[in-house]
Amino acid sequence: MTDIISIRDAALVSKAWPYEEARKLLKRYPSGKPGGAPVLFETGYGPSGLPHIGTFNEVLRTTMVRRAFAELSDQPTRLLAFSDDMDGLRKVPDNVPNRAMLTEHLGKPLTQVPDPFEKFESFAHHNNAMLRSFLDGFGFEYEFASSTDYYRGGQFDDALRGVLRHYAAIMDVMLPTLGAERRATYSPILPISPTSGVVLQVPVEVVDAEAGIVAFEDEGQRIEQSVLGGGAKLQWKVDWAMRWVALGVDYEMSGKDLIDSVVQSSKIARVLGARPPEGFNYEMFLDELGQKISKSKGNGLSLEQWLTYGPPESLAFYAYREPKKAKQLHLGVIPRAIDEYWQFRAAYADQPVEQRLGNPVHHIHGGPPPAETLPVTFGLLLNLVGVMGETTKDQVWGYLANYVPDASAARYPALDRLIDHAIAYTRDVAEKPVRRAPEGVEVAALERLDAELAALPAGASAEDIQNIVYEIGKTGGFDNLRDWFKALYETLLGTSQGPRMGSFVALYGVANTRGLIGEALGRSA
Numbered sequence: 001m002t003d004i005i006s007i008r009d010a011a012l013v014s015k016a017w018p019y020e021e022a023r024k025l026l027k028r029y030p031s032g033k034p035g036g037a038p039v040l041f042e043t044g045y046g047p048s049g050l051p052h053i054g055t056f057n058e059v060l061r062t063t064m065v066r067r068a069f070a071e072l073s074d075q076p077t078r079l080l081a082f083s084d085d086m087d088g089l090r091k092v093p094d095n096v097p098n099r100a101m102l103t104e105h106l107g108k109p110l111t112q113v114p115d116p117f118e119k120f121e122s123f124a125h126h127n128n129a130m131l132r133s134f135l136d137g138f139g140f141e142y143e144f145a146s147s148t149d150y151y152r153g154g155q156f157d158d159a160l161r162g163v164l165r166h167y168a169a170i171m172d173v174m175l176p177t178l179g180a181e182r183r184a185t186y187s188p189i190l191p192i193s194p195t196s197g198v199v200l201q202v203p204v205e206v207v208d209a210e211a212g213i214v215a216f217e218d219e220g221q222r223i224e225q226s227v228l229g230g231g232a233k234l235q236w237k238v239d240w241a242m243r244w245v246a247l248g249v250d251y252e253m254s255g256k257d258l259i260d261s262v263v264q265s266s267k268i269a270r271v272l273g274a275r276p277p278e279g280f281n282y283e284m285f286l287d288e289l290g291q292k293i294s295k296s297k298g299n300g301l302s303l304e305q306w307l308t309y310g311p312p313e314s315l316a317f318y319a320y321r322e323p324k325k326a327k328q329l330h331l332g333v334i335p336r337a338i339d340e341y342w343q344f345r346a347a348y349a350d351q352p353v354e355q356r357l358g359n360p361v362h363h364i365h366g367g368p369p370p371a372e373t374l375p376v377t378f379g380l381l382l383n384l385v386g387v388m389g390e391t392t393k394d395q396v397w398g399y400l401a402n403y404v405p406d407a408s409a410a411r412y413p414a415l416d417r418l419i420d421h422a423i424a425y426t427r428d429v430a431e432k433p434v435r436r437a438p439e440g441v442e443v444a445a446l447e448r449l450d451a452e453l454a455a456l457p458a459g460a461s462a463e464d465i466q467n468i469v470y471e472i473g474k475t476g477g478f479d480n481l482r483d484w485f486k487a488l489y490e491t492l493l494g495t496s497q498g499p500r501m502g503s504f505v506a507l508y509g510v511a512n513t514r515g516l517i518g519e520a521l522g523r524s525a
Contacts, residue, residue, distance in 0.1 A: 006353050011071045014357045017323060018061075018068035024278040025069050025251060033250070038076040041066050042252045042277070043142075044240075045083045047110055047127035049093040053301050053329060054255070054285050056134060057319040061282065062253060063140055064320065064363045079142040081135065082243065085110045085124035086147040086233045088190075088199035107198035109233075111148040124148070134303045138312050147239075152230035157212065159246035160227050162272050163188060163238065164209035169271045170238060177264060188238040191225055193218050199233060237261050241268035244277055253279045257292075282323040288330035301329055309425040310334040311417060316364040317341035331429045338378040338418070345369050372414050375404045376507065380499045381422040384507055386433050387493060387516070393419050403462070403507040433494025438520055441477035442487045448472055450517045453510050460510070466502025491520045 011019050025039055033039055043058045045051070059081060066077050086109045092102045098116035102123070105113040110124035120126040124146075132144055150156050163170060170188050178186055187204040191214065200218060207213040212228040225231050234242055240261065243249065254262060259281050266276035284292055306315050309331060318327075318337040327333075345361045348369055356362050361369045384399060385391060396419050400407040409416035438446055452468045473484035489498035492513070498504070505513045 007071055007357070010353045010357050011068065014354070016068075016358045016363070018064040018363050019072070019357065021065040021251075021253075021278070021280060022069035022072050026072055028250065028278055029075065032075050036076070037248070038078045039069065039250045040248055041077060041079045042243075042247070042249045043079070043081050044252070044254075045081065045128075045131055046087065047083055047085050047124045047131070048087060048089060049095075049127070051127060051131045051134070051303060053303060053306060053315065053319075055131060056138075056303055056315070057282075057285070058253065058255075059135055059140060059142065060138075060316055060319050061323060062251070063142075065251065065253075067363065067366045079140075080145050080247065080249075081131070081142045082145045082147065083124065083128050083131070084147050084239070085128060086151055086199075086230075087236075089113050089123070107196075109148060109192070109197075109199060111146070112197055130303075138316075147233070148230070151233055154229055156242065156246050157228045159242045159272070160232075160234075161209055161212055162245070163234065163242055164206050164212065164214070164227070166271050167206050167209070170268055173264060173267045173271065174235075174237065177260075186235075187216075188235050189214055189227055189232050190235060191216050191218075191223070191227065191232040192230070194223065194225065195219060237264045238268055241265040241272065241276075244269050245272045245274040248274075249277045251278045254281055255284050256281045257284060280324075283326040285329040286326055288328060288332070290328065301331065305331070306334065309421050309429060310338050311414075311421065313361075313364055314338040314341050317344070317360055320360045320363055331425075334425070335378055335382060338421075342374045342377070346373065370414075372412070374415060374418075375407075375412065376400070376415070376503070377499070378418055378422065380503055380507060381418060382426060382430060383493055383495070383499045383504055385419075385422045385426045386430060386495070387508060390427075391423065393423065396423070399507060399509065402509050403503070431495075435492065435494040435520065436490050438487060438491045442491065443521065445472050445476040445478070445484065445487070446491065446517050446521055448476065450514055450521075453505070453514055453517075456510060460506075462500075462502040462506035464502070465505045465510075466500060469501045469505075492516045 012023070029039065041062050043062050045055050062079065066079055069075075069077060088107045089102065089105060089110055092099045092106070096102070096116045098118075101114060102116055111122045113123040115121065115123050115126045117126055120129060128144070128146070135142060167188065174186065174188065175183050185201065185203055187202065189204040190199050190201060191204065192198070193200050195218060200216065202216045202218070205215040207215050207224055212226045213224055214227055214232070215222060215224045217223070233239060244252070244265070262279070262281070269276045286292060314334060314337040317340065318333065341361070341364075344359050348356060348359050348361055351359060381396075385396060388395065388399070393416070397407060397409070404412070449469065449472055452472070453465070456464065469488070470481070473481040476484065478484045485498075485501065486496070488501055489495050
Protein backbone atom coordinates (compact mmCIF):
# COMPACT_ATOMS: atom_id res chain seq x y z
CA MET A 1 0.00 0.00 0.00
CA THR A 2 2.90 2.32 0.78
CA ASP A 3 4.30 1.90 -2.74
CA ILE A 4 0.90 2.63 -4.31
CA ILE A 5 0.49 5.79 -2.25
CA SER A 6 4.00 6.98 -2.97
CA ILE A 7 3.58 6.41 -6.70
CA ARG A 8 0.25 8.25 -6.73
CA ASP A 9 1.66 11.16 -4.73
CA ALA A 10 4.65 11.39 -7.07
CA ALA A 11 2.44 11.12 -10.15
CA LEU A 12 0.31 14.05 -8.97
CA VAL A 13 3.31 16.37 -9.33
CA SER A 14 5.40 14.57 -11.98
CA LYS A 15 6.42 16.66 -14.99
CA ALA A 16 6.46 13.63 -17.29
CA TRP A 17 4.04 14.50 -20.09
CA PRO A 18 1.72 11.45 -19.65
CA TYR A 19 0.99 12.56 -16.08
CA GLU A 20 0.45 16.16 -17.15
CA GLU A 21 -2.11 14.90 -19.67
CA ALA A 22 -3.74 12.52 -17.22
CA ARG A 23 -4.23 15.31 -14.70
CA LYS A 24 -6.48 17.06 -17.25
CA LEU A 25 -8.89 14.14 -16.86
CA LEU A 26 -8.73 14.34 -13.07
CA LYS A 27 -9.79 17.95 -13.38
CA ARG A 28 -12.52 17.01 -15.88
CA TYR A 29 -14.00 14.44 -13.51
CA PRO A 30 -12.89 15.22 -9.93
CA SER A 31 -15.65 12.95 -8.58
CA GLY A 32 -15.57 10.42 -11.39
CA LYS A 33 -17.52 10.23 -14.65
CA PRO A 34 -21.29 10.39 -14.07
CA GLY A 35 -22.87 7.02 -13.42
CA GLY A 36 -19.49 5.40 -12.90
CA ALA A 37 -19.02 5.16 -16.68
CA PRO A 38 -15.49 4.47 -17.91
CA VAL A 39 -13.37 7.42 -18.99
CA LEU A 40 -13.15 6.96 -22.77
CA PHE A 41 -9.90 7.41 -24.66
CA GLU A 42 -10.04 7.38 -28.45
CA THR A 43 -7.55 7.18 -31.28
CA GLY A 44 -8.38 7.62 -34.95
CA TYR A 45 -7.05 5.84 -38.02
CA GLY A 46 -7.68 6.71 -41.66
CA PRO A 47 -7.25 3.47 -43.66
CA SER A 48 -6.87 5.25 -47.01
CA GLY A 49 -3.22 4.15 -47.06
CA LEU A 50 -1.10 1.52 -45.41
CA PRO A 51 -0.61 1.98 -41.64
CA HIS A 52 2.65 3.66 -40.67
CA ILE A 53 4.45 4.34 -37.45
CA GLY A 54 2.55 7.57 -36.88
CA THR A 55 -0.63 5.51 -36.54
CA PHE A 56 0.95 3.20 -33.98
CA ASN A 57 2.51 6.20 -32.28
CA GLU A 58 -0.89 7.73 -31.51
CA VAL A 59 -2.21 4.53 -29.93
CA LEU A 60 1.00 4.16 -27.92
CA ARG A 61 1.01 7.70 -26.59
CA THR A 62 -2.69 7.54 -25.75
CA THR A 63 -2.05 4.27 -23.92
CA MET A 64 0.70 5.98 -21.92
CA VAL A 65 -1.75 8.68 -20.83
CA ARG A 66 -4.33 6.04 -19.98
CA ARG A 67 -1.81 4.17 -17.82
CA ALA A 68 -0.76 7.40 -16.14
CA PHE A 69 -4.41 8.14 -15.37
CA ALA A 70 -4.74 4.67 -13.81
CA GLU A 71 -1.89 5.55 -11.44
CA LEU A 72 -3.66 8.78 -10.50
CA SER A 73 -7.22 7.48 -10.20
CA ASP A 74 -9.25 4.34 -9.61
CA GLN A 75 -11.79 5.32 -12.27
CA PRO A 76 -12.37 2.69 -15.00
CA THR A 77 -11.19 3.47 -18.54
CA ARG A 78 -11.62 2.24 -22.12
CA LEU A 79 -9.52 2.82 -25.24
CA LEU A 80 -11.30 2.82 -28.59
CA ALA A 81 -9.19 2.55 -31.76
CA PHE A 82 -11.57 4.00 -34.34
CA SER A 83 -11.09 3.47 -38.08
CA ASP A 84 -12.62 6.04 -40.46
CA ASP A 85 -13.23 3.29 -42.99
CA MET A 86 -16.45 4.76 -44.40
CA ASP A 87 -14.48 7.66 -45.91
CA GLY A 88 -14.46 7.80 -49.70
CA LEU A 89 -11.23 6.82 -51.46
CA ARG A 90 -9.97 10.24 -52.58
CA LYS A 91 -6.82 9.16 -54.42
CA VAL A 92 -4.90 5.99 -55.15
CA PRO A 93 -1.87 5.51 -52.87
CA ASP A 94 1.52 5.30 -54.58
CA ASN A 95 2.71 2.24 -52.65
CA VAL A 96 0.05 -0.40 -53.39
CA PRO A 97 -0.46 -2.90 -56.25
CA ASN A 98 -3.39 -2.93 -58.69
CA ARG A 99 -3.58 0.86 -58.82
CA ALA A 100 -5.60 0.83 -62.04
CA MET A 101 -8.28 -1.26 -60.35
CA LEU A 102 -8.41 1.16 -57.40
CA THR A 103 -8.91 4.07 -59.78
CA GLU A 104 -12.22 2.53 -60.84
CA HIS A 105 -13.48 2.79 -57.25
CA LEU A 106 -12.48 6.37 -56.40
CA GLY A 107 -15.06 8.05 -54.20
CA LYS A 108 -16.54 4.87 -52.75
CA PRO A 109 -16.36 4.10 -49.02
CA LEU A 110 -13.10 2.33 -48.25
CA THR A 111 -14.97 -0.75 -47.09
CA GLN A 112 -16.52 -0.94 -50.59
CA VAL A 113 -13.17 -0.72 -52.41
CA PRO A 114 -11.64 -4.12 -53.34
CA ASP A 115 -8.42 -5.06 -51.61
CA PRO A 116 -5.51 -4.40 -54.04
CA PHE A 117 -3.52 -7.07 -52.17
CA GLU A 118 -6.33 -9.57 -52.83
CA LYS A 119 -6.32 -10.89 -49.25
CA PHE A 120 -9.36 -9.27 -47.61
CA GLU A 121 -12.89 -8.32 -48.56
CA SER A 122 -11.95 -4.64 -48.98
CA PHE A 123 -9.04 -2.20 -48.95
CA ALA A 124 -10.17 -0.95 -45.53
CA HIS A 125 -10.37 -4.47 -44.12
CA HIS A 126 -6.81 -5.09 -45.29
CA ASN A 127 -5.43 -1.95 -43.69
CA ASN A 128 -7.50 -2.39 -40.53
CA ALA A 129 -6.12 -5.92 -40.19
CA MET A 130 -2.56 -4.67 -40.52
CA LEU A 131 -3.15 -2.11 -37.78
CA ARG A 132 -4.81 -4.58 -35.43
CA SER A 133 -2.12 -7.18 -35.98
CA PHE A 134 0.59 -4.81 -34.88
CA LEU A 135 -1.37 -3.40 -31.95
CA ASP A 136 -2.14 -6.94 -30.80
CA GLY A 137 1.50 -7.93 -31.18
CA PHE A 138 2.57 -5.10 -28.94
CA GLY A 139 0.03 -6.07 -26.31
CA PHE A 140 -2.16 -2.96 -26.34
CA GLU A 141 -5.45 -3.13 -24.48
CA TYR A 142 -7.98 -1.57 -26.85
CA GLU A 143 -11.31 -2.06 -28.58
CA PHE A 144 -11.38 -1.74 -32.35
CA ALA A 145 -14.25 0.16 -33.94
CA SER A 146 -15.22 0.53 -37.60
CA SER A 147 -16.93 3.68 -38.83
CA THR A 148 -18.83 1.61 -41.38
CA ASP A 149 -20.12 -0.76 -38.69
CA TYR A 150 -21.19 2.11 -36.44
CA TYR A 151 -22.97 4.04 -39.20
CA ARG A 152 -24.69 0.98 -40.63
CA GLY A 153 -25.43 -0.52 -37.23
CA GLY A 154 -27.31 2.58 -36.08
CA GLN A 155 -24.98 3.56 -33.21
CA PHE A 156 -24.73 7.06 -34.69
CA ASP A 157 -28.41 7.50 -35.61
CA ASP A 158 -29.37 9.66 -32.60
CA ALA A 159 -26.31 11.86 -33.05
CA LEU A 160 -27.07 12.17 -36.78
CA ARG A 161 -30.56 13.41 -35.95
CA GLY A 162 -28.85 15.98 -33.72
CA VAL A 163 -26.70 17.11 -36.64
CA LEU A 164 -29.83 17.58 -38.77
CA ARG A 165 -31.60 19.51 -35.99
CA HIS A 166 -28.63 21.84 -35.61
CA TYR A 167 -27.81 21.93 -39.32
CA ALA A 168 -27.90 25.75 -39.57
CA ALA A 169 -25.74 26.25 -36.48
CA ILE A 170 -23.16 23.78 -37.77
CA MET A 171 -23.10 25.59 -41.11
CA ASP A 172 -22.49 28.83 -39.17
CA VAL A 173 -19.40 27.23 -37.64
CA MET A 174 -18.00 25.78 -40.86
CA LEU A 175 -18.79 28.28 -43.63
CA PRO A 176 -16.51 31.09 -42.33
CA THR A 177 -13.57 28.66 -42.51
CA LEU A 178 -14.12 27.84 -46.21
CA GLY A 179 -13.28 29.57 -49.45
CA ALA A 180 -16.02 31.01 -51.65
CA GLU A 181 -16.08 28.08 -54.08
CA ARG A 182 -16.26 25.47 -51.32
CA ARG A 183 -18.95 27.40 -49.44
CA ALA A 184 -21.20 27.21 -52.49
CA THR A 185 -21.43 23.39 -52.37
CA TYR A 186 -20.49 22.55 -48.77
CA SER A 187 -22.74 20.32 -46.68
CA PRO A 188 -21.99 18.59 -43.36
CA ILE A 189 -23.88 15.57 -44.74
CA LEU A 190 -22.30 13.33 -47.39
CA PRO A 191 -25.02 11.05 -48.75
CA ILE A 192 -24.10 7.73 -50.30
CA SER A 193 -25.30 7.62 -53.91
CA PRO A 194 -27.96 4.92 -54.35
CA THR A 195 -26.78 4.36 -57.94
CA SER A 196 -22.96 4.62 -57.94
CA GLY A 197 -22.23 3.92 -54.27
CA VAL A 198 -19.97 6.99 -54.18
CA VAL A 199 -19.74 9.28 -51.14
CA LEU A 200 -21.26 12.44 -52.63
CA GLN A 201 -19.98 15.99 -52.05
CA VAL A 202 -23.22 17.80 -52.87
CA PRO A 203 -25.49 20.40 -51.25
CA VAL A 204 -28.11 18.81 -49.01
CA GLU A 205 -31.58 19.93 -47.89
CA VAL A 206 -32.89 18.74 -44.54
CA VAL A 207 -36.39 17.37 -45.18
CA ASP A 208 -37.21 15.78 -41.81
CA ALA A 209 -34.60 15.90 -39.03
CA GLU A 210 -36.41 13.45 -36.73
CA ALA A 211 -36.89 10.92 -39.51
CA GLY A 212 -33.35 11.53 -40.75
CA ILE A 213 -34.48 12.40 -44.30
CA VAL A 214 -32.46 14.69 -46.56
CA ALA A 215 -32.76 15.62 -50.24
CA PHE A 216 -29.95 16.04 -52.75
CA GLU A 217 -29.25 15.80 -56.44
CA ASP A 218 -27.58 12.69 -57.85
CA GLU A 219 -26.89 12.37 -61.57
CA GLY A 220 -29.49 15.00 -62.38
CA GLN A 221 -32.25 13.51 -60.21
CA ARG A 222 -33.62 14.77 -56.90
CA ILE A 223 -33.23 12.04 -54.30
CA GLU A 224 -34.80 11.88 -50.85
CA GLN A 225 -32.92 9.47 -48.65
CA SER A 226 -32.38 8.67 -44.98
CA VAL A 227 -29.00 9.49 -43.48
CA LEU A 228 -29.56 6.79 -40.86
CA GLY A 229 -28.29 3.24 -40.99
CA GLY A 230 -25.40 4.01 -43.32
CA GLY A 231 -27.28 6.09 -45.90
CA ALA A 232 -24.76 8.92 -45.43
CA LYS A 233 -21.67 9.88 -43.52
CA LEU A 234 -20.49 13.26 -42.28
CA GLN A 235 -17.79 15.64 -43.41
CA TRP A 236 -14.52 15.12 -41.53
CA LYS A 237 -14.71 17.84 -38.85
CA VAL A 238 -18.43 17.33 -38.28
CA ASP A 239 -17.92 13.56 -38.22
CA TRP A 240 -15.22 13.89 -35.57
CA ALA A 241 -17.43 16.08 -33.37
CA MET A 242 -20.45 13.80 -33.84
CA ARG A 243 -18.38 10.80 -32.80
CA TRP A 244 -17.17 12.54 -29.63
CA VAL A 245 -20.79 13.30 -28.76
CA ALA A 246 -22.24 9.90 -29.70
CA LEU A 247 -19.60 7.89 -27.88
CA GLY A 248 -18.84 10.22 -24.98
CA VAL A 249 -15.13 10.57 -25.79
CA ASP A 250 -13.11 12.15 -22.97
CA TYR A 251 -9.58 12.19 -24.39
CA GLU A 252 -8.14 12.21 -27.90
CA MET A 253 -4.78 13.53 -29.03
CA SER A 254 -3.88 14.46 -32.60
CA GLY A 255 -1.09 15.76 -34.76
CA LYS A 256 -0.14 19.41 -35.03
CA ASP A 257 -1.59 19.47 -38.55
CA LEU A 258 -5.08 18.98 -37.07
CA ILE A 259 -5.09 21.95 -34.69
CA ASP A 260 -7.67 23.77 -36.83
CA SER A 261 -9.80 20.64 -37.05
CA VAL A 262 -9.77 20.30 -33.25
CA VAL A 263 -10.94 23.90 -32.90
CA GLN A 264 -13.81 23.54 -35.38
CA SER A 265 -14.84 20.10 -34.18
CA SER A 266 -14.89 21.34 -30.59
CA LYS A 267 -17.24 24.16 -31.56
CA ILE A 268 -19.54 21.69 -33.31
CA ALA A 269 -19.50 19.36 -30.29
CA ARG A 270 -20.71 22.26 -28.16
CA VAL A 271 -23.44 23.04 -30.73
CA LEU A 272 -24.56 19.43 -30.28
CA GLY A 273 -24.69 19.95 -26.53
CA ALA A 274 -21.55 18.13 -25.43
CA ARG A 275 -18.16 18.95 -23.97
CA PRO A 276 -15.19 18.32 -26.31
CA PRO A 277 -12.59 15.82 -25.10
CA GLU A 278 -9.28 16.69 -23.49
CA GLY A 279 -6.12 16.18 -25.50
CA PHE A 280 -3.01 17.75 -26.95
CA ASN A 281 -1.36 18.19 -30.33
CA TYR A 282 1.89 16.35 -30.96
CA GLU A 283 4.45 17.20 -33.62
CA MET A 284 4.62 15.16 -36.79
CA PHE A 285 7.30 12.67 -37.74
CA LEU A 286 9.44 13.66 -40.72
CA ASP A 287 11.25 11.49 -43.23
CA GLU A 288 15.00 11.48 -43.79
CA LEU A 289 14.71 14.61 -45.97
CA GLY A 290 12.70 16.48 -43.35
CA GLN A 291 9.40 16.08 -45.25
CA LYS A 292 6.10 15.19 -43.59
CA ILE A 293 5.37 11.47 -43.66
CA SER A 294 2.39 10.56 -45.82
CA LYS A 295 0.48 7.24 -45.90
CA SER A 296 -0.28 7.67 -49.59
CA LYS A 297 3.30 8.55 -50.55
CA GLY A 298 4.72 5.77 -48.41
CA ASN A 299 7.76 7.90 -47.51
CA GLY A 300 7.83 6.82 -43.89
CA LEU A 301 8.95 3.66 -42.20
CA SER A 302 6.49 0.81 -42.09
CA LEU A 303 5.83 -0.93 -38.81
CA GLU A 304 7.35 -4.08 -40.30
CA GLN A 305 10.55 -2.27 -41.24
CA TRP A 306 11.23 -0.99 -37.74
CA LEU A 307 10.51 -4.41 -36.23
CA THR A 308 12.92 -6.02 -38.68
CA TYR A 309 15.78 -3.89 -37.41
CA GLY A 310 14.78 -3.12 -33.82
CA PRO A 311 12.53 -4.44 -31.04
CA PRO A 312 9.13 -2.89 -30.24
CA GLU A 313 10.50 -1.28 -27.09
CA SER A 314 12.91 0.82 -29.12
CA LEU A 315 10.06 2.15 -31.25
CA ALA A 316 8.05 2.94 -28.12
CA PHE A 317 11.06 4.76 -26.68
CA TYR A 318 11.44 6.87 -29.81
CA ALA A 319 7.75 7.76 -29.76
CA TYR A 320 7.78 8.67 -26.05
CA ARG A 321 10.59 11.21 -26.19
CA GLU A 322 9.68 14.88 -26.80
CA PRO A 323 6.22 14.43 -28.37
CA LYS A 324 5.95 18.14 -29.17
CA LYS A 325 9.22 18.20 -31.11
CA ALA A 326 9.37 17.27 -34.81
CA LYS A 327 11.69 14.29 -35.30
CA GLN A 328 13.04 12.57 -38.36
CA LEU A 329 11.94 8.97 -38.65
CA HIS A 330 14.14 6.77 -40.79
CA LEU A 331 16.21 3.60 -40.52
CA GLY A 332 19.24 5.51 -39.28
CA VAL A 333 17.59 6.43 -35.96
CA ILE A 334 16.98 2.83 -34.88
CA PRO A 335 20.39 1.89 -33.38
CA ARG A 336 20.53 4.95 -31.12
CA ALA A 337 16.93 4.41 -30.00
CA ILE A 338 17.80 0.84 -29.01
CA ASP A 339 20.85 1.81 -26.99
CA GLU A 340 19.20 4.78 -25.29
CA TYR A 341 16.24 2.64 -24.32
CA TRP A 342 18.58 0.17 -22.61
CA GLN A 343 20.48 2.97 -20.88
CA PHE A 344 17.26 4.23 -19.28
CA ARG A 345 16.21 0.68 -18.48
CA ALA A 346 19.52 -0.02 -16.70
CA ALA A 347 19.13 3.14 -14.60
CA TYR A 348 15.55 2.41 -13.47
CA ALA A 349 16.22 0.03 -10.59
CA ASP A 350 18.40 2.47 -8.64
CA GLN A 351 16.20 5.53 -9.13
CA PRO A 352 13.86 6.98 -6.49
CA VAL A 353 10.16 6.88 -7.34
CA GLU A 354 10.11 10.49 -8.57
CA GLN A 355 12.81 9.76 -11.16
CA ARG A 356 11.27 6.43 -12.12
CA LEU A 357 8.03 8.16 -13.10
CA GLY A 358 10.03 10.40 -15.44
CA ASN A 359 11.96 7.48 -16.92
CA PRO A 360 10.64 6.56 -20.39
CA VAL A 361 10.73 2.83 -19.62
CA HIS A 362 8.13 3.29 -16.87
CA HIS A 363 5.65 4.50 -19.49
CA ILE A 364 6.74 1.98 -22.12
CA HIS A 365 6.17 -0.97 -19.80
CA GLY A 366 3.38 0.49 -17.70
CA GLY A 367 5.53 0.20 -14.58
CA PRO A 368 8.87 -1.45 -13.75
CA PRO A 369 10.58 -2.97 -16.80
CA PRO A 370 11.69 -6.62 -16.92
CA ALA A 371 14.78 -7.31 -14.83
CA GLU A 372 16.97 -8.57 -17.69
CA THR A 373 20.16 -6.61 -18.38
CA LEU A 374 22.03 -6.16 -21.66
CA PRO A 375 25.75 -7.02 -21.38
CA VAL A 376 26.75 -5.29 -24.63
CA THR A 377 25.36 -2.31 -26.49
CA PHE A 378 23.56 -2.65 -29.80
CA GLY A 379 26.17 -0.33 -31.30
CA LEU A 380 28.90 -2.76 -30.27
CA LEU A 381 26.93 -5.64 -31.78
CA LEU A 382 26.67 -3.72 -35.06
CA ASN A 383 30.41 -3.11 -35.10
CA LEU A 384 31.11 -6.78 -34.41
CA VAL A 385 28.74 -8.03 -37.12
CA GLY A 386 30.04 -5.40 -39.54
CA VAL A 387 33.61 -6.64 -39.12
CA MET A 388 32.56 -10.28 -39.33
CA GLY A 389 30.74 -9.76 -42.64
CA GLU A 390 28.28 -12.48 -43.60
CA THR A 391 27.67 -14.36 -40.39
CA THR A 392 25.21 -16.42 -38.39
CA LYS A 393 23.70 -15.96 -34.96
CA ASP A 394 25.71 -18.95 -33.63
CA GLN A 395 28.95 -17.35 -34.81
CA VAL A 396 28.05 -14.07 -33.09
CA TRP A 397 27.31 -15.95 -29.86
CA GLY A 398 30.73 -17.58 -30.24
CA TYR A 399 32.40 -14.15 -30.15
CA LEU A 400 30.18 -13.01 -27.29
CA ALA A 401 31.52 -15.91 -25.23
CA ASN A 402 34.89 -14.10 -25.25
CA TYR A 403 33.33 -11.15 -23.47
CA VAL A 404 30.12 -12.15 -21.67
CA PRO A 405 30.24 -14.73 -18.85
CA ASP A 406 27.84 -17.63 -19.44
CA ALA A 407 26.84 -16.17 -22.80
CA SER A 408 23.76 -17.97 -24.09
CA ALA A 409 20.37 -17.23 -25.58
CA ALA A 410 18.69 -18.80 -22.56
CA ARG A 411 20.48 -16.43 -20.17
CA TYR A 412 20.13 -13.34 -22.37
CA PRO A 413 16.97 -13.72 -24.51
CA ALA A 414 16.77 -9.97 -25.27
CA LEU A 415 20.36 -10.04 -26.52
CA ASP A 416 19.52 -13.07 -28.63
CA ARG A 417 16.75 -11.09 -30.36
CA LEU A 418 19.04 -8.10 -30.80
CA ILE A 419 21.56 -10.29 -32.62
CA ASP A 420 18.89 -11.01 -35.25
CA HIS A 421 18.24 -7.26 -35.56
CA ALA A 422 21.98 -6.51 -35.80
CA ILE A 423 22.51 -9.07 -38.55
CA ALA A 424 19.51 -7.74 -40.51
CA TYR A 425 20.51 -4.10 -40.03
CA THR A 426 24.10 -4.76 -41.12
CA ARG A 427 22.92 -6.74 -44.14
CA ASP A 428 20.24 -4.32 -45.35
CA VAL A 429 20.87 -0.85 -43.95
CA ALA A 430 24.35 -0.15 -42.65
CA GLU A 431 26.94 1.16 -45.06
CA LYS A 432 29.44 -1.53 -45.97
CA PRO A 433 32.79 -1.04 -44.21
CA VAL A 434 35.40 0.76 -46.29
CA ARG A 435 38.73 0.69 -44.52
CA ARG A 436 41.39 3.23 -45.39
CA ALA A 437 45.13 2.79 -45.04
CA PRO A 438 46.79 4.38 -41.98
CA GLU A 439 49.05 7.35 -42.58
CA GLY A 440 51.56 9.47 -40.69
CA VAL A 441 51.68 8.86 -36.95
CA GLU A 442 48.85 6.36 -37.29
CA VAL A 443 51.24 3.70 -38.65
CA ALA A 444 53.51 3.75 -35.61
CA ALA A 445 50.56 3.93 -33.25
CA LEU A 446 48.97 0.82 -34.79
CA GLU A 447 52.32 -1.02 -34.65
CA ARG A 448 52.59 -0.13 -30.97
CA LEU A 449 49.01 -1.27 -30.32
CA ASP A 450 49.73 -4.57 -32.04
CA ALA A 451 52.79 -5.15 -29.89
CA GLU A 452 51.03 -4.29 -26.65
CA LEU A 453 48.08 -6.51 -27.47
CA ALA A 454 50.51 -9.36 -28.21
CA ALA A 455 52.04 -8.93 -24.75
CA LEU A 456 48.72 -9.05 -22.90
CA PRO A 457 48.08 -12.06 -20.65
CA ALA A 458 45.18 -14.33 -21.50
CA GLY A 459 41.89 -13.08 -20.17
CA ALA A 460 42.87 -9.40 -20.11
CA SER A 461 39.85 -7.24 -19.33
CA ALA A 462 38.21 -4.68 -21.59
CA GLU A 463 39.36 -2.02 -19.14
CA ASP A 464 43.00 -3.18 -19.40
CA ILE A 465 42.78 -2.98 -23.19
CA GLN A 466 41.08 0.42 -23.06
CA ASN A 467 43.91 1.78 -20.89
CA ILE A 468 46.45 0.68 -23.52
CA VAL A 469 44.45 2.31 -26.32
CA TYR A 470 44.08 5.49 -24.28
CA GLU A 471 47.79 5.71 -23.44
CA ILE A 472 48.84 5.29 -27.08
CA GLY A 473 46.47 8.06 -28.05
CA LYS A 474 47.96 10.41 -25.46
CA THR A 475 51.62 9.71 -26.29
CA GLY A 476 51.49 8.67 -29.94
CA GLY A 477 51.82 12.10 -31.52
CA PHE A 478 48.13 12.83 -32.11
CA ASP A 479 46.75 16.34 -31.69
CA ASN A 480 43.95 14.91 -29.57
CA LEU A 481 42.46 11.57 -28.57
CA ARG A 482 39.58 12.04 -30.97
CA ASP A 483 41.96 11.80 -33.94
CA TRP A 484 43.34 8.52 -32.63
CA PHE A 485 39.94 6.95 -32.08
CA LYS A 486 38.80 8.14 -35.50
CA ALA A 487 41.89 6.53 -37.04
CA LEU A 488 41.08 3.24 -35.30
CA TYR A 489 37.51 3.26 -36.58
CA GLU A 490 38.46 4.17 -40.14
CA THR A 491 41.45 1.83 -40.52
CA LEU A 492 40.20 -1.21 -38.57
CA LEU A 493 36.41 -1.05 -38.74
CA GLY A 494 35.82 0.95 -41.90
CA THR A 495 33.40 3.34 -40.16
CA SER A 496 33.51 7.01 -39.21
CA GLN A 497 32.53 6.29 -35.62
CA GLY A 498 32.52 3.26 -33.44
CA PRO A 499 32.52 1.63 -30.02
CA ARG A 500 34.73 1.82 -26.99
CA MET A 501 37.76 0.05 -28.40
CA GLY A 502 38.60 -1.86 -25.23
CA SER A 503 35.15 -3.45 -25.29
CA PHE A 504 35.40 -4.19 -29.01
CA VAL A 505 38.79 -5.88 -28.74
CA ALA A 506 37.64 -7.97 -25.77
CA LEU A 507 34.54 -9.00 -27.74
CA TYR A 508 36.19 -9.61 -31.10
CA GLY A 509 39.22 -11.21 -29.52
CA VAL A 510 42.83 -10.04 -29.23
CA ALA A 511 44.07 -12.36 -31.97
CA ASN A 512 41.32 -11.32 -34.38
CA THR A 513 41.95 -7.65 -33.66
CA ARG A 514 45.67 -8.11 -34.31
CA GLY A 515 44.63 -9.63 -37.63
CA LEU A 516 42.75 -6.42 -38.47
CA ILE A 517 45.79 -4.36 -37.52
CA GLY A 518 48.00 -6.55 -39.68
CA GLU A 519 45.70 -6.08 -42.66
CA ALA A 520 45.69 -2.33 -42.15
CA LEU A 521 49.47 -2.13 -41.92
CA GLY A 522 49.89 -4.43 -44.87
CA ARG A 523 47.77 -2.17 -47.06
CA SER A 524 49.86 0.82 -46.08
CA ALA A 525 53.11 -0.76 -47.10
